[in-house]
Amino acid sequence: MIIRMHSHVQHDRQIFQLDFSWVPQKLVLEVIELLGTEVLPLVQQELG
Numbered sequence: 001m002i003i004r005m006h007s008h009v010q011h012d013r014q015i016f017q018l019d020f021s022w023v024p025q026k027l028v029l030e031v032i033e034l035l036g037t038e039v040l041p042l043v044q045q046e047l048g
Contacts, residue, residue: 002039003046
């Protein structure tokens with residue numbers, strides 16, 4: 001979705017607003033780490 005959105009609006013920043021009020025902190029931190037280690041590299045590779 002990030003890459004598809006970029007193809008339409010050519011944005012250079014993506015903001016995620018997540019409601020984790022009921023999720024344990026450990027799981028939240030794991031999700032943030034996955035965004036940085038798995039998702040970001042794929043997006044950077046695709047967009048160059």
